[in-house]
Amino acid sequence: xxxxxxITLKGRYDVDGHRxxxxxxxxxxxxxxxxxLGRSGVGKSTILRLILGLETAGDFIGKIVSDDxxxxxxxxxxxxxxxLLLPWLNLRENVVVGARLRGAEPDFDQANALIDRVGLSDHxxxxxxxxxxxxxxxxxxxxxxxENRPIVLLDEPFSALDAGTRADMQDLAAELLVGKTVLLxxxxxxxxxxxxxxxxxxxxxxxxxxxxxxxxxxxxxxxPEMLRSQASLLAHLRAGL
Amino acid sequence: xxxxxxxxxxxxxxxxxxxxLVWGTDxxxxxxxxPWRVAKAAFxxxxxxxxxxxxxxxxxxxxLIIGASLGAITAxxxxxxxxxxxxxxxxxxxxxxxxxxxxxxxxxxxxxxxIGSKIVMAVLIIYFPVTSAFYDGLSRVTPGLLDLAxxxxxxxxxxxxxxxxxxxxxxxxxxxxxxxxxxxxxxxxGEWVGASRGLGYLMLLANGRAKIDLMFATxxxxxxxxxxxxxxxxxxxxxxxxxxxxx
Numbered sequence: 001x002x003x004x005x006x007i008t009l010k011g012r013y014d015v016d017g018h019r020x021x022x023x024x025x026x027x028x029x030x031x032x033x034x035x036x037l038g039r040s041g042v043g044k045s046t047i048l049r050l051i052l053g054l055e056t057a058g059d060f061i062g063k064i065v066s067d068d069x070x071x072x073x074x075x076x077x078x079x080x081x082x083x084l085l086l087p088w089l090n091l092r093e094n095v096v097v098g099a100r101l102r103g104a105e106p107d108f109d110q111a112n113a114l115i116d117r118v119g120l121s122d123h124x125x126x127x128x129x130x131x132x133x134x135x136x137x138x139x140x141x142x143x144x145x146x147e148n149r150p151i152v153l154l155d156e157p158f159s160a161l162d163a164g165t166r167a168d169m170q171d172l173a174a175e176l177l178v179g180k181t182v183l184l185x186x187x188x189x190x191x192x193x194x195x196x197x198x199x200x201x202x203x204x205x206x207x208x209x210x211x212x213x214x215x216x217x218x219x220x221x222x223x224p225e226m227l228r229s230q231a232s233l234l235a236h237l238r239a240g241l
Numbered sequence: 242x243x244x245x246x247x248x249x250x251x252x253x254x255x256x257x258x259x260x261x262l263v264w265g266t267d268x269x270x271x272x273x274x275x276p277w278r279v280a281k282a283a284f285x286x287x288x289x290x291x292x293x294x295x296x297x298x299x300x301x302x303x304x305l306i307i308g309a310s311l312g313a314i315t316a317x318x319x320x321x322x323x324x325x326x327x328x329x330x331x332x333x334x335x336x337x338x339x340x341x342x343x344x345x346x347x348x349x350x351x352x353x354x355x356i357g358s359k360i361v362m363a364v365l366i367i368y369f370p371v372t373s374a375f376y377d378g379l380s381r382v383t384p385g386l387l388d389l390a391x392x393x394x395x396x397x398x399x400x401x402x403x404x405x406x407x408x409x410x411x412x413x414x415x416x417x418x419x420x421x422x423x424x425x426x427x428x429x430x431g432e433w434v435g436a437s438r439g440l441g442y443l444m445l446l447a448n449g450r451a452k453i454d455l456m457f458a459t460x461x462x463x464x465x466x467x468x469x470x471x472x473x474x475x476x477x478x479x480x481x482x483x484x485x486x487x488x
Contacts, residue, residue: 054388063404078392084385088407088485100403147393
């Protein structure tokens with residue numbers, strides 16, 4: 001296993017001279033799931049894009065560093081709400097698209113193994129159009145795993161799925177991403193309480209930790225402690241953080 | 242109902258209106274020939290019309306191939322180098338403000354009375370629609386795909402080849418369909434200005450000799466030829482779109 005680092009963000013974020021959020025001091029722990037919640041437009045996805053080194057509308061004044069000092073963006077992979085599968089490629093070609101885009105020879109054996117782990121072996125030659133939403137998101141997960149990077153940034157990857165499929169995907173992701181440093185942006189308190197080792201609430205004024213039960217994720221959906229935590233988190237979010 | 246029923250009825254309706262106009266206006270046949278006279282002229286001069294149609298057809302096909310290739314290459318270059326696009330796009334739009342009709346005499350002067358000047362006309366007239374449609378498609382790729390590619394460490398060339406071009410194929414297809422209709426216009430204008438062969442030339446010749454029935458026959462063949470090009474190019478273009486959407 002490649003070393004999964006802890007990532008720290010310190011600073012503030014301005015758009016056209018106006019403060020969007022911060023100053024924040026937030027850390028994403030090594031090898032664990034950190035769930036990021038906050039109202040729409042507060043800049044959750046921006047944080048994820050900043051870590052990935054993607055373009056954003058404003059400026060981050062501060063620093064984003066890993067505890068081992070190595071660059072972060074090149075060790076991070078990304079999974080979004082939209083599966084971002086290429087409709088003209090079959091499932092396996094979509095899973096190996098990273099290697100293709102780097103002009104490298106794909107490792108099909110590994111791709112087959114990962115496709116098997118996400119349970120799509122019977123659909124390897126199918127185009128995304130022939131797959132259900134849940135299957136497409138599993139394919140996207142396989143593509144993310146194929147990159148084999150120690151940091152994984154997830155931007156509401158399960159939010160468009162129906163409740164049953166979403167729970168299945170959460171189980172699968174928790175199992176397959178074990179040991180990686182994961183940041184999950186989500187709107188769903190239940191998802192955050194199921195999956196998170198830590199929960200961070202982002203607001204204009206900063207990033208604050210939310211206390212979770214002592215149990216380890218992934219927590220069962222009917223775990224009473226988790227349900228209590230989820231209910232109080234929801235109440236907190238409704239009160240406007 | 243057969244899918245040919247409507248086109249057949251439309252043709253019949255057009256012929257009826259035409260004949261009604263001839264009867265109603267009582268126009269002499271050298272001003273407005275009746276449909277049967279045109280059909281007769283087309284049949285009697287079929288070898289002549291075919292010979293000229295082959296010339297115009299060749300001009301259009303070569304014009305389409307060259308114009309579409311140049312347009313596609315330009316669009317890819319513009320998409321690959323945004324600064325180049327900012328510099329040359331206004332220039333491209335400006336050239337479109339110059340009517341190609343006005344350029345025909347000078348093109349004939351430069352490229353001669355043969356099919357060369359007509360191919361250049363066809364190329365000029367289709368170059369912009371193809372370039373602009375394809376460039377539009379290349380610039381409108383889902384941003385998420387480009388973000389994903391960037392996080393994967395993709396090279397610019399690979400992003401162009403594996404994401405941008407396949408995503409933009411439907412746009413290229415609509416540009417090509419337009420081009421198929423425009424290309425014959427370019428070729429015929431070229432023939433009007435100066436040629437010794439081609440359907441445009443035959444139309445002028447027939448007109449000059451008051452063989453209006455032959456002129457109409459040539460015009461109809463030209464229209465049918467354009468429809469044929471549009472049909473063939475649409476079929477090819479739809480394959481491109483299918484390849485892009487479903488693989």
